[in-house]
Amino acid sequence: MNEPKLISHGRPIDYLRLSITDKCNLRCRYCMPEEGIDRRAHTKLMRAEEMRRIVGVFVEAGIRKLRITGGEPLVSKMLLPLLDSLKSLPLTDIALTTNGQLLPQMADKLLAAGVKRLNISLDTLDQQRFAWISRGGELQKTLDGIDAAFAAGFNPVKVNTVVVRGFNDDEVVNLALLAKNKPVSVRFIELMPVGEFNIWSEENFVSTDEIKTKLACLGQLQPTEVINGNGPAEVFCLEGFCGTIGFINAISGHFCRRCNRLRLTSDGKIFPCLHSDCSFDLLTALRQGATDAELLEVIEQAVECKPPEHSFGKQLRGMNTIGG
Numbered sequence: 001m002n003e004p005k006l007i008s009h010g011r012p013i014d015y016l017r018l019s020i021t022d023k024c025n026l027r028c029r030y031c032m033p034e035e036g037i038d039r040r041a042h043t044k045l046m047r048a049e050e051m052r053r054i055v056g057v058f059v060e061a062g063i064r065k066l067r068i069t070g071g072e073p074l075v076s077k078m079l080l081p082l083l084d085s086l087k088s089l090p091l092t093d094i095a096l097t098t099n100g101q102l103l104p105q106m107a108d109k110l111l112a113a114g115v116k117r118l119n120i121s122l123d124t125l126d127q128q129r130f131a132w133i134s135r136g137g138e139l140q141k142t143l144d145g146i147d148a149a150f151a152a153g154f155n156p157v158k159v160n161t162v163v164v165r166g167f168n169d170d171e172v173v174n175l176a177l178l179a180k181n182k183p184v185s186v187r188f189i190e191l192m193p194v195g196e197f198n199i200w201s202e203e204n205f206v207s208t209d210e211i212k213t214k215l216a217c218l219g220q221l222q223p224t225e226v227i228n229g230n231g232p233a234e235v236f237c238l239e240g241f242c243g244t245i246g247f248i249n250a251i252s253g254h255f256c257r258r259c260n261r262l263r264l265t266s267d268g269k270i271f272p273c274l275h276s277d278c279s280f281d282l283l284t285a286l287r288q289g290a291t292d293a294e295l296l297e298v299i300e301q302a303v304e305c306k307p308p309e310h311s312f313g314k315q316l317r318g319m320n321t322i323g324g
Contacts, residue, residue: 005062006262006303013303015065015261016058020051020079022266024072026099027135029199046268046283048078052085054264054282057295063262065093068115071266074102083113095119097160100145101137107145107152118149119158124168125175133167150182156243158185163206172214179243187233187246192274208234208249221245232259262302270299272306280305 006013024032046054055066066086073079073096086094095117096110103120110118122142124130130139149157161168161175168175178184188211191200212221221236224244233246263271268283280302285295 006300011260012062013260013262013306014063015067016055016063017067017069017261017263018051018055019069019071019264019266020046020073020082021071021076023075024070024099025075025101026072026137028137029133029135044283045266048082048085050268050283050286051078051082053292054268054286054295055086056089057292058262058264058299059089059091060292061296061299064091065095066091067095067097067119069097072099072101074098074106080109080113083110083115087114093117097121098145099134099137100142100149103145104141104148107148107154111152111154117158118154119160120146120149121160122146122175123161123164125171126168129168146178146184156183156185158187158246160187160189162189162191163211164191164200165204165206167204169206169211169214172211173217176215176218176238176245179238179241179245182242184243185235185246186243187248189248190251192250205251207252208247209252211247215245259306262299262306270302272302276305276307278305 055063068079068082070076083094094115096115097119098121100120100122103118107118120142123133125139127139130137130142146157146159159175159178161172163169163172172188175188176186179186188208190208191205193200215221219238219240221238224235224237232250233248235244235246237244259273263274264282265271265279268286269279269281271279280298282295282298285298290298
């Protein structure tokens, strides 16, 4: 495997988040409007073979890890063909983020296709709250998806929870208990003002320190080594727990100095940061006949524009298009 060639502010860039669709089987309030959505024409979205070629160029540049996102990637018909085409690339890790609703039908296929890790988004264990935030979704389907991931052989399974005051901050203990009897890695994420449809305000923010205080009733959090992945989470274990508890403190922890990722949207645009207000168009360059070397130049331009730290409030695309 080539050594990373992409460097930003001293940080090797070796991780790509690839959004393969802006479609989803839920309609979460922070991600999409209640009615209507600015769907991009099919012809303006990357085809599976175009994604494969572009990912290949990223790999030549030193990208080692790939995370597939959406929208909801499991609703995309090209997910499995894409995964099959990626097997020839020397990626060390392929992960996928999902709402879990379709995992009972898909978990076995994903593992066979080369996906090594799953992150499942779950913000509440209350069906009424789940139905409200997702506009009609069924909590049990996501819980069944977690079980299906374990049954397929994924271990650990990560559960991502954005903690929001007034919505689910009273559930952090119950959510942490998901890691009591199963090797679940529950990760609590600080609320970030991201996306066109952001519905929360500063008053809804809950810091990692406050979340840790709420969890003190479960015992002493002990730092532990992160086995899979090198993301921004601080990971802890609790005595008597099979799984772990993690914290992603984007606001209070300022983890940008460790950021090693780029984002590629389903319409072929590179975003140097989740909060970037600028992008670089790889798909147009590819369709205009760009060579791999010329595509690499576009990637390098994006890396040069990767900021030293985030700038909240600038990202005006919906979360369903930038991959969360």
